[in-house]
Amino acid sequence: MNQIKLVTAALDALMVEFENRIDRSINAQVHALKTRLQSVPEVLELVPSYRCLLVYYNPLKHSEQQLKQVILTALEQPLESSDEAAEIATIEVCYDPSVALDSELIGAQTGLNTEQLAALHSGLDYWVYTLGFAPGFAYLGDLPQALQLPRLATPRAKVPALSVAIANQQTAVYPHSSPGGWLIIGRAVALPQLRAGQRVRFVAVSLADYQARVERP
Amino acid sequence: MTSVARVIKAGFHTSMQDFGRFGQLAMGITRGGPVDERAFLWANRLLDNSYNAAQLEITMSECRLEFSAPVQLCVTGAATEIRINNVTQPSWQVVSVGPGDQLEIPAQQQRLRSYVAIRGGFLANSCEGSVATVRRDSRGGLHGDGRLIADGDLLQAAVFNDQLPARRPHRELLAELLSKPSLPLRLGIIPSGQFQQFSSAAQQLMVEQTMQVSSAYDRMGLRVIAQQAIPWQGEQLISEPLAVGSIQIPADGQPIIMLNDRQTLGGYPKIATLSWLARCQIAQAGAGTPINFYWQELAEAQAQWRQVAQFFHLPRSG
Incomplete structure (x- = not known):
């Protein structure tokens, strides 16, 4: 978890950066975090890539700091990194x-x-x-x-x-x-x-x- | 829904746009929508439309429509004046026309994009909740397949029985919206993406030189000419999601500003993202326009956008 970074991407978006490799288990964590954040009301839209997840929010309602907190909370439980269960x-x-x-x-x-x-x-x-x-x-x-x-x-x-x-x-x-x-x-x-x-x-x-x-x- | 106008002359790049196609980025589907959001939102506001009502975005060339029903319309953006039946009238105000009347938006030399809005908005079948035209994604527009507006197209809209007043923005604001921008354009940018991994020399080079808009621009993005290239010493990036307004630095050090039709993933490092106002300014900047970036705090850029969102009743940003 200590390798995950949160970086400003736009005035309404934060990038969650995982370990810098193309790797199935890292990518599985990106998607696991996406699934976890999907139902969170502070999150508007999620865009996953290989090792990143872009999180859009509404600056009318929430600050970047609040979003960081939401993401860090979602990261408190370990993320599933196995692809076995995937459809x-x-x-x-x-x-x-x-x-x-x-x-x-x-x-x-x-x-x-x-x-x-x-x-x-x-x-x-x-x-x-x-x-x-x-x-x-x-x-x-x-x-x-x-x-x-x-x-x-x-x-x-x-x-x-x-x-x-x-x-x-x-x-x-x-x-x-x-x-x-x-x-x-x-x-x-x-x-x-x-x-x-x-x-x-x-x-x-x-x-x-x-x-x-x-x-x- | 009824046909209210026929396109006599479409111009070389005229497209139907609502505020954009949202929520589909994870499927590789980009946003689209008006490049100059300020001009677009003003036209809808003056007509009492929803912020999202569909308009025509006209790029530089002349465009002519002939109406077949009584409608109220508003032209904003690059065009400082319009012609109705060959009589010149100011833009940025609500105008009433009737069957047989012709509207002409003259060709623009200096600024790029004009918007034609109609009361209630133009109507078309939506794809994924939006009529925004994105050619690359084969989505939106009159036919739902990403086609541009063509000569002879029939435009549909609702017809209203009552009349709106011929309103316009108040005088000082209108003067500001119509005035030629002072050059170089000053564009606010917030540090974003790989900013921290760029050298401090690179960060300074972004703001300590006057750059120029190149002739390579479209709705996906535009290239900027920097006399002193912005160096990137980091490694190659694994492709990652790309936000509208972000500035990519490819290997040649010449910045690329991503606009509404950007690809959803990009592999170049990003040093900054334009503020909302800077995006509206660059939307009108033709080849050769000198620009100076300046660093802005995220909090300041967000405060500016919050005012805009409240004024135009925007539920979310681009």
């Missing part, structure tokens, strides 16, 4: 090269074929660290070491909607078509509304299944 969202993904626009590039850099890439990417549960960049864009981690590759040198002007992409230790599903520099490893059948602090499991589907599902959802 799991399942996302079906087609890893076929016809929709995995960078499968060739990823294959060349990792030495793995399509089946191996699919098995590796869908072989473990991910954690939703935070949402941002675009509405509904969830940053998931951590990727297996073998899939940790840098972004494209030149971002794509248009990444197709529902593309499943990887970059460094993270993976994500583009909710809408947008520019983007992550490597595209597959295409999701559909994207449920993800929330930070959830777990995500990818399930590989064949191209035939994908086409059937997309045509008749």
Whole structure:
């Protein structure tokens, strides 16, 4: 707890800063504090990220000092840092090269074929660290070491909607078509509304299944 | 709800804005809303509207509307005068128009953003409780998909049977609102974010030089040119939530001020956040405007905002 700092972020917001690392257990504490503060009347809005929680309040009603006290009180009980209890969202993904626009590039850099890439990417549960960049864009981690590759040198002007992409230790599903520099490893059948602090499991589907599902959802 | 006006000429960047889309930041959805809150809130107040009633935000270029119903409207912001059927009238006051009347907001050279408010506010289907247009998020506006106002669009509003008086702010205040700001603009900032981790030299450089607004500005943010770059010796940041008005310092040391359509997370260190008044001032500052920041206490900036909030009946800040 002694590593947590409270810093002014705006005239109506305080930043709660946890330990300065990208780490599931630290991020789980961020979300645990968010859950704890959600029902507190002094708090207007909460924005979690990897290791920070932005807390908005109303300066008409409360001072920064009062908000600090509210947060410190919420921090008195230890925060749950385990992700075991988190709800799991399942996302079906087609890893076929016809929709995995960078499968060739990823294959060349990792030495793995399509089946191996699919098995590796869908072989473990991910954690939703935070949402941002675009509405509904969830940053998931951590990727297996073998899939940790840098972004494209030149971002794509248009990444197709529902593309499943990887970059460094993270993976994500583009909710809408947008520019983007992550490597595209597959295409999701559909994207449920993800929330930070959830777990995500990818399930590989064949191209035939994908086409059937997309045509008749 | 009825169609009260047709857009004859939209201009290059005209959008519908209410006070903003709140409560969705955790989903990656930004606020939107008027960049010059003062001008926006004045227009709604003069028309007896809710603070949140939707208006058009016009950026620099000429905009023309033709009315098809009797309505009362108010133009504030950059435009110091408007034309109704080619007759010049002062802005910042309640004006009555009827079917066939044309309103023209002339192109602006010096200041950026004008607001057209109508009694009761423009009506459109809301997304997550707001009609604020955010193109990047594909939300808000007439069609609910983030599109800007276009030529030929039909604007909807309620029609009233009674008339409001042709009121305006009292004379001294109006003179102040209409006067050219003295330059350099003096902008109050409060220390925030990574302020403590910046060197004292960097903290001083923020206020001891005159900077300039660059030509890189939009509703997301604007870049400022600092002759002496603001140094950051700390490590790279893990992306964290970003507040409207915060000032990021990227590796080149040239400050970026975040505005209403900012991304919800950012990875650059932040040294300060603009006061409410400073945000309204910078909202009107075009490329080349000289600016001087000055450090302000949080308590002072909050006291200033509390007065504003009470005057305009704001439930919360941006």
